[in-house]
Amino acid sequence: MGQPGDEWALSGGAIGARAPSGPTIAQFPVPALPVDPAPQIPWGEIANPALESLSILLPALNEEDGIADVLNRIPRLTLQQKGYAYSVHLLDGGSTDQTRAVAKRLGAEVFIQSGIGKGSAFREFVPKIRDQYVVLLDSDGTYPPEVIPDIVGKLGAGSPVVIGSRLRGSINEGAMSMANRVGNRMLSWFASFLFATPISDVCSGMWGFVSEPLKSLGLTATGFELEADLFAECALKGIPITEVPIRYDRRIGQPKLHLHEGVRIALALLKKRIGSGAAVAAKEPQLSFTGLHAEHTDR
Ligand SMILES: Nc1nc2c(ncn2[C@@H]2O[C@H](COP(=O)(O)OP(=O)(O)OP(=O)(O)O)[C@@H](O)[C@H]2O)c(=O)[nH]1
Ligand SMILES: [Mg+2]
Numbered sequence: 001m002g003q004p005g006d007e008w009a010l011s012g013g014a015i016g017a018r019a020p021s022g023p024t025i026a027q028f029p030v031p032a033l034p035v036d037p038a039p040q041i042p043w044g045e046i047a048n049p050a051l052e053s054l055s056i057l058l059p060a061l062n063e064e065d066g067i068a069d070v071l072n073r074i075p076r077l078t079l080q081q082k083g084y085a086y087s088v089h090l091l092d093g094g095s096t097d098q099t100r101a102v103a104k105r106l107g108a109e110v111f112i113q114s115g116i117g118k119g120s121a122f123r124e125f126v127p128k129i130r131d132q133y134v135v136l137l138d139s140d141g142t143y144p145p146e147v148i149p150d151i152v153g154k155l156g157a158g159s160p161v162v163i164g165s166r167l168r169g170s171i172n173e174g175a176m177s178m179a180n181r182v183g184n185r186m187l188s189w190f191a192s193f194l195f196a197t198p199i200s201d202v203c204s205g206m207w208g209f210v211s212e213p214l215k216s217l218g219l220t221a222t223g224f225e226l227e228a229d230l231f232a233e234c235a236l237k238g239i240p241i242t243e244v245p246i247r248y249d250r251r252i253g254q255p256k257l258h259l260h261e262g263v264r265i266a267l268a269l270l271k272k273r274i275g276s277g278a279a280v281a282a283k284e285p286q287l288s289f290t291g292l293h294a295e296h297t298d299r
Contacts, residue, residue: 052083054087057137058089059091062097062253063095063097064095066253068102071102116223123219134209135152136208159288162209187265206246223261223264225264
């Protein structure tokens with residue numbers, strides 16, 4: 001029986017018996033916890049040749065906040081359940097903020113471009129792609145990573161290129177200025193007319209590709225005319241484009257695009273069309289439209 005003086009305070013202030021004093025136990029070496037625990041299922045670690053493979057490409061220039069949002073929203077479980085082995089690649093344009101560090105910490109592989117501009121980054125990376133499918137989207141949180149599985153699901157022999165159309169989908173309040181909205185429509189109309197191939201949103205930054213036809217494109221874009229270049233090359237080669245409606249969100253972080261880029265994009269389309277001679281006139285329009293069933297989650 002313990003003496004009253006042997007009592008000691010338990011947490012919460014209750015009184016109990018003093019713990020018996022025993023031999024001193026040497027401290028057990030406990031390894032320090034990692035500061036940034038790796039994601040539960042690391043990206044790019046699934047190497048089952050029976051699975052279909054996918055590269056997710058994220059061009060970025062100083063998008064430390066946007067890239068975190070995009071990477072966290074990639075539906076990894078759904079992709080795995082649908083049988084895709086995938087890897088995520090940051091195509092970095094020489095960011096001076098924490099973009100590369102954030103992307104690495106969240107499991108993406110980092111590629112640093114040697115040239116300048118979004119188009120250069122993409123063109124530099126395409127020859128390195130070994131996966132069957134590719135999805136390209138911006139790193140500023142404007143395009144919905146949640147629909148990646150649906151976009152890849154639509155890719156196949158009869159549908160080698162899929163584009164996410166904002167203008168056939170929805171644009172959240174404040175996501176696109178009126179000037180940009182009008183500009184995008186005008187550029188899409190101009191592109192459709194020049195290449196005799198309808199397209200509703202030629203400047204969309206969300207695309208899916210079967211890798212082989214993508215590698216066959218003669219892309220020349222260096223900057224923001226990349227999407228117009230992708231469209232023009234598909235139209236010239238008779239590669240069909242499937243449109244799916246997507247939601248477009250307000251950007252995270254500072255914009256890099258200026259209004260005069262619209263003129264550059266129009267000139268790039270014209271140059272490509274003139275350079276292609278009469279090849280386009282004989283082609284049948286190559287565009288189909290399909291809906292998406294993915295639930296777009298709100299941020
Ligand atoms: N690798 C690379 N990526 C770039 C470069 N310039 C822009 N980007 C990225 O390309 C994507 C599209 O650029 P944005 O600035 O969002 O252009 P936008 O979507 O047309 O227009 P806003 O969102 O309104 O600014 C973003 O993820 C950018 O970070 C570059 O020089 N190199
Ligand atoms: Mg953007």
